[in-house]
Amino acid sequence: MPPLIRCAILLLLIIVLEDIGVQQEQNNQYTLNKNLAQMLKGGVIMDVTTAEQAKIAEKAGACAVMALERIPADIRAAGGVSRMSDPKMIKMIQATVTIPVMAKCRIGHIAEAQILEAIEIDYIDESEVLSPADDIYHVDKTQFRVPFVCGAQDLGEALRRIAEGAAMIRTKGEPGTGDIIQAVRHMRKIMSQIRGLTSKSPDELAEAAKQLAAPYELVKQTAETGRLPVVNFAAGGVATPADAALMMQLGAEGVFVGSGIFKSGDPAKRAAAIVKAVTNYDDPKMLAELSEDLGDAMVGINEDEIELLMAERGI
Amino acid sequence: MKLGVLALQGAFVEHINILKELDVEPVEIRRLSHFSDDLDGLIFPGGESTAISKLLNESGLLAPIKDAVLGGMPAFGTCAGMILLSGQVEGLGTGTIPVLDVLVRRNGYGRQLGSFSTVAHFEGVGDVPMVFIRAPYILEIHGSVEILTEIDGKIVAVRQNSILATAFHPELTENADIHKFFIEMIASQ
Numbered sequence: 001m002p003p004l005i006r007c008a009i010l011l012l013l014i015i016v017l018e019d020i021g022v023q024q025e026q027n028n029q030y031t032l033n034k035n036l037a038q039m040l041k042g043g044v045i046m047d048v049t050t051a052e053q054a055k056i057a058e059k060a061g062a063c064a065v066m067a068l069e070r071i072p073a074d075i076r077a078a079g080g081v082s083r084m085s086d087p088k089m090i091k092m093i094q095a096t097v098t099i100p101v102m103a104k105c106r107i108g109h110i111a112e113a114q115i116l117e118a119i120e121i122d123y124i125d126e127s128e129v130l131s132p133a134d135d136i137y138h139v140d141k142t143q144f145r146v147p148f149v150c151g152a153q154d155l156g157e158a159l160r161r162i163a164e165g166a167a168m169i170r171t172k173g174e175p176g177t178g179d180i181i182q183a184v185r186h187m188r189k190i191m192s193q194i195r196g197l198t199s200k201s202p203d204e205l206a207e208a209a210k211q212l213a214a215p216y217e218l219v220k221q222t223a224e225t226g227r228l229p230v231v232n233f234a235a236g237g238v239a240t241p242a243d244a245a246l247m248m249q250l251g252a253e254g255v256f257v258g259s260g261i262f263k264s265g266d267p268a269k270r271a272a273a274i275v276k277a278v279t280n281y282d283d284p285k286m287l288a289e290l291s292e293d294l295g296d297a298m299v300g301i302n303e304d305e306i307e308l309l310m311a312e313r314g315i
Numbered sequence: 316m317k318l319g320v321l322a323l324q325g326a327f328v329e330h331i332n333i334l335k336e337l338d339v340e341p342v343e344i345r346r347l348s349h350f351s352d353d354l355d356g357l358i359f360p361g362g363e364s365t366a367i368s369k370l371l372n373e374s375g376l377l378a379p380i381k382d383a384v385l386g387g388m389p390a391f392g393t394c395a396g397m398i399l400l401s402g403q404v405e406g407l408g409t410g411t412i413p414v415l416d417v418l419v420r421r422n423g424y425g426r427q428l429g430s431f432s433t434v435a436h437f438e439g440v441g442d443v444p445m446v447f448i449r450a451p452y453i454l455e456i457h458g459s460v461e462i463l464t465e466i467d468g469k470i471v472a473v474r475q476n477s478i479l480a481t482a483f484h485p486e487l488t489e490n491a492d493i494h495k496f497f498i499e500m501i502a503s504q
Contacts, residue, residue: 031432032430032431032446033427035430035446035448035484035487036427039325039326039448040325040363041328042324042362043325043362060369061324061366061370063324063363063366098421099365117428120425120427120428121427122427122449145428146428272373275366275369275370276370276373278324279322279324279345279374280345
């Protein structure tokens with residue numbers, strides 16, 4: 001073989017091998033990112049706006065905190081464009097607690113996600129709570145080493161986000177309302193759609209994938225295992241220990257609480273009660289004790305009173 | 316054999332699934348009424364050590380579990396579970412169930428970007444896959460603590476009498492060798 005051709009073949013081989021190497025590294029990181037979500041299961045992730053609140057959340061037993069400048073109820077009240085939080089404020093929270101720290105980027109805002117990765121955030125929430133930056137595309141999450149959690153209203157939406165690289169899913173609910181109805185609706189829909197898939201034949205699954213507008217491989221995997229390919233939390237409107245227990249009974253593997261804690265009368269006590277309610281969601285006697293004397297819950301807005309449906313952003 | 320799995324928070328289902336595969340009866344422990352002295356051993360899963368520790372304390376489970384483990388009940392802790400069983404935790408002082416004569420560093424490898432997986436030697440078992448998620452590692456050992464795995468000079472698996480602890484998560488892999496090792500530890504006692 002002429003040396004030039006040999007050289008070219010060798011070069012090609014190196015490029016292919018490197019490509020496989022990069023892909024393996026990406027797959028490995030994705031597995032590690034799904035694994036971190038597994039460690040959060042049975043836990044409560046709390047929205048915090050200051051280092052002091054983060055400390056209260058950690059002490060109350062939160063398994064992670066979501067660092068943001070304004071909690072959803074205030075974002076809703078203030079109106080206007082809502083963006084990623086100041087990295088300085090996120091770094092202060094990172095320095096204060098030992099539990100994982102998450103932060104939100106706008107839907108489709110690649111640069112905000114890159115900034116959050118640069119400050120070594122533990123999880124990025126590509127969130128409909130902030131104003132979307134892109135009304136067609138979500139962030140290509142496979143290009144990041146840091147994990148992403150995304151919201152979903154139904155199974156198709158959940159699987160589309162997973163296809164884009166999300167390592168964890170949460171219901172969208174309706175953030176900042178203190179009204180649980182939308183989170184219930186989304187969780188019930190996802191669980192019922194999963195149950196529906198488990199009884200389908202292979203040819204029916206191909207049609208189901210079309211209907212769900214989701215990749216066939218992920219639909220097949222969901223049908224075979226009877227669960228989402230990643231951990232699934234409840235979010236949006238959780239305000240009481242009973243709300244948290246309800247979501248766990250409907251199939252959530254853990255709970256995000258946004259405005260529900262720091263918009264209430266006694267945040268520390270309510271936070272601790274919600275943490276215990278998630279562990280003891282199947283014990284009504286314990287839930288009765290936990291629900292006692294918590295002070296005022298956040299005021300809340302009913303779904304028909306709100307003008308902005310955040311859940312409809314980025315489907 | 317009947318093994319309790321602490322099910323307050325974290326990745327306890329993964330341990331339960333492995334025990335079932337190994338024909339060991341798992342007992343989920345969420346509250347006081349679930350715990351009894353007739354268990355052959357206890358597994359402390361991964362999760363958030365601060366959350367699990369608080370829930371242990373407030374559920375009333377801490378005192379009986381601490382008595383049982385300090386009294387010789389075999390225990391196996393993974394990641395957060397290792398922190399709970401450590402005698403000393405850097406920055407916090409005495410551990411929750413201080414049964415291992417070690418000093419442990421929480422989040423030893425940093426944040427999620429420091430998480431990794433590898434294959435390394437586990438004394439008495441051989442090469443096993445190891446998954447480290449925001450993992451701790453052991454800074455110092457004392458007394459009769461045996462090192463089972465050391466990676467790049469960091470101690471990540473130890474045994475002391477009937478207590479086994481790993482900084483990594485054997486429950487997140489397909490390999491059940493470390494669980495078998497724990498079960499044999501109990502059987503040979």
